[in-house]
Amino acid sequence: MRTLRLVLGDQLSDTLSSLVELDIRQDVVLLAEVMAEAEYVRHHKQKLVMVFAAMRRFADRLRDRGATVRYVRLDDPANTQTLDGEVRRAVSELGPFDRVVLTEPGEWRLHQLVEDMKWTLGEPVEVLEDARFLCRHGEFAAWAEGRKELRMEFFYREMRRKTGLLMDGDRPVGGQWNFDKENRKRLPRGIKAPHRVWIAPDDLTRSVIAEVEARFPDNFGTTARFGWATGHEEAERLLSHFIAEILPGFGDYEDAMAKGSPFLWHGLISAAINIGLVDPMDACRRAEAAWRTGAAPLNAVEGFVRQIIGWREFVRGIYWLQGPDYKKTNALAAEGPLPWFYWSGETDMACVADVVAHTRDYAYAHHIQRLMVTGNLAMLLGVAPAEVDDWYMVVFIDAFEWVELPNTHGMATFADGGIVGSKPYAAGGAYIDRMSDYCGGCRYEVKAKSGPDACPFNLLYWAFLDRNADRLKANPRLAMPYRTLAGFTPARRAEIEREGETIRRRLLGLAP
Ligand code: FAD
Ligand code: DLZ
Ligand code: SF4
Numbered sequence: 321m322r323t324l325r326l327v328l329g330d331q332l333s334d335t336l337s338s339l340v341e342l343d344i345r346q347d348v349v350l351l352a353e354v355m356a357e358a359e360y361v362r363h364h365k366q367k368l369v370m371v372f373a374a375m376r377r378f379a380d381r382l383r384d385r386g387a388t389v390r391y392v393r394l395d396d397p398a399n400t401q402t403l404d405g406e407v408r409r410a411v412s413e414l415g416p417f418d419r420v421v422l423t424e425p426g427e428w429r430l431h432q433l434v435e436d437m438k439w440t441l442g443e444p445v446e447v448l449e450d451a452r453f454l455c456r457h458g459e460f461a462a463w464a465e466g467r468k469e470l471r472m473e474f475f476y477r478e479m480r481r482k483t484g485l486l487m488d489g490d491r492p493v494g495g496q497w498n499f500d501k502e503n504r505k506r507l508p509r510g511i512k513a514p515h516r517v518w519i520a521p522d523d524l525t526r527s528v529i530a531e532v533e534a535r536f537p538d539n540f541g542t543t544a545r546f547g548w549a550t551g552h553e554e555a556e557r558l559l560s561h562f563i564a565e566i567l568p569g570f571g572d573y574e575d576a577m578a579k580g581s582p583f584l585w586h587g588l589i590s591a592a593i594n595i596g597l598v599d600p601m602d603a604c605r606r607a608e609a610a611w612r613t614g615a616a617p618l619n620a621v622e623g624f625v626r627q628i629i630g631w632r633e634f635v636r637g638i639y640w641l642q643g644p645d646y647k648k649t650n651a652l653a654a655e656g657p658l659p660w661f662y663w664s665g666e667t668d669m670a671c672v673a674d675v676v677a678h679t680r681d682y683a684y685a686h687h688i689q690r691l692m693v694t695g696n697l698a699m700l701l702g703v704a705p706a707e708v709d710d711w712y713m714v715v716f717i718d719a720f721e722w723v724e725l726p727n728t729h730g731m732a733t734f735a736d737g738g739i740v741g742s743k744p745y746a747a748g749g750a751y752i753d754r755m756s757d758y759c760g761g762c763r764y765e766v767k768a769k770s771g772p773d774a775c776p777f778n779l780l781y782w783a784f785l786d787r788n789a790d791r792l793k794a795n796p797r798l799a800m801p802y803r804t805l806a807g808f809t810p811a812r813r814a815e816i817e818r819e820g821e822t823i824r825r826r827l828l829g830l831a832p
Pocket of ligand 2: 327328329330331352353354355357358363367368371403425426427430720721
């Protein structure tokens with residue numbers, strides 16, 4: 321069967337299901353850079369560079385295997401600038417084909433496009449499951465069936481059993497499933513973040529940087545410090561450096577934040593995993609081997625494995641289970657505009673300024689910065705979920721909707737009303753102070769509860785709980801803060817309402 325095989329920009333894996341039966345004698349592999357994908361959100365410049373450079377390298381890799389590759393560049397005058405347009409053009413110029421095959425796309429928007437193509441293309445279109453994930457759609461749906469609540473922890477244990485990772489027969493090694501309590505250490509004074517391998521752009525990457533700068537000059541972000549992997553060998557360098565040098569500290573400092581140090585002991589591999597350059601199970605097995613040989617402690621390795629076979633698989637399951645309307649939910653009826661400082665970084669809140677600056681320069685912030693700084697603030701301010709979701713899709717190197725949306729819409733802003741998390745991750749300044757060194761250098765006073773110098777997170781936190789009492793008060797996990805709120809004097813309640821609303825309007829850029 322002569323087959324046209326469409327490979328998308330985040331499907332650059334040797335083991336991709338649509339390439340397993342590649343017949344190099346007669347098949348054609350199609351990769352197409354198209355404006356429809358480059359513009360459906362205004363991606364960070366570094367993400368455009370990474371995807372296009374990685375697609376070009378993958379095309380060369382396939383050619384080295386002897387495959388016939390049709391590679392369409394963005395500036396090709398004949399480019400129709402849509403994926404379905406490029407499939408049609410390939411069929412008419414290189415056909416006839418017996419069928420078009422692709423691995424299922426990673427988001428609802430493209431799922432719909434492929435469904436439409438099945439009706440309109442003329443050739444049969446076959447869509448294969450994405451075997452790079454551990455948990456298939458049907459398996460997740462079966463696990464979710466009949467459960468009152470979907471909690472990551474229980475799903476994760478199933479994935480541990482399924483893979484045998486960190487298992488001793490039926491039981492978790494070390495006698496417990498979870499080492500989170502050990503993984504919340506603040507950075508000791510004077511400790512330095514480890515040196516990280518950074519990939520210097522070669523000629524190919526440099527030429528893509530120039531193209532992106534010329535074609536997308538107004539997109540968010542800078543490219544001067546681009547250092548992401550765009551090929552399999554580069555990604556392997558990142559991963560092996562991480563496993564050997566960084567992983568031992570991953571657990572202890574997983575939740576820590578430090579001014580001017582965005583990477584700390586994090587893996588920096590999400591983008592490479594998401595576009596197919598790193599196999600997530602391989603990363604987990606190598607982390608496990610590091611523990612078995614005594615090179616990394618269990619709390620670090622379990623923490624890392626949990627993020628990948630737990631959270632990463634869980635959020636994907638939620639994304640597909642919830643359907644395309646998941647993003648429309650707005651459980652806290654948040655309607656505010658996203659503040660401009662999310663783009664400019666111009667704010668005197670030291671924590672927010674640092675996270676936005678690094679996001680602009682590296683398209684990266686680590687999990688706790690995304691969750692407890694920018695996400696927490698957006699939720700406390702009551703920013704409309706669609707604006708928050710859009711910001712996260714734009715600014716990060718690893719942003720693909722199937723993983724971004726449940727994290728943003730669910731975990732960070734509680735816009736889904738509790739599908740991903742059992743309570744909002746809301747916190748005042750004390751949390752940020754405990755986990756970082758931001759507050760010492762901030763214009764605000766983290767310990768002040770009211771007045772012009774008080775850390776905005778403090779008043780916003782109580783004002784958020786007060787404003788949303790009807791929606792959140794019954795949540796057992798919020799019983800304690802609501803009890804505290806109820807114990808405040810009427811004068812303190814009035815102060816929270818008045819000052820909280822003043823700060824909220826000021827930060828949202830609304831009239832007082
Ligand atoms: P590490 O901290 O080293 O973690 C190891 C790996 O675990 C990551 O590479 C990633 O593959 C996986 N992982 C960790 N946490 C999660 C999680 N919550 N969900 C899924 N996978 C996880 N991750 C994305 O890949 N794309 C996104 O668009 C994205 N958006 C996010 C938005 C918000 C609001 C939040 C709170 C989290 C988001 N995450 C997203 C999850 C997480 O923040 C990133 O995966 C992580 O910061 C990537 O950096 P790292 O490779 O250094 O991760
Ligand atoms: C993210 C992205 C970008 C920027 N450009 C392309 C492209 O030109 N061609 C392509 O096939 N894929 C691209 N991608 C990746 C897709 O947007 C991705 O497959 C979907 O977001 C589904 O995860
Ligand atoms: Fe952030 Fe408040 Fe600390 Fe300033 S005082 S760095 S605003 S938490």
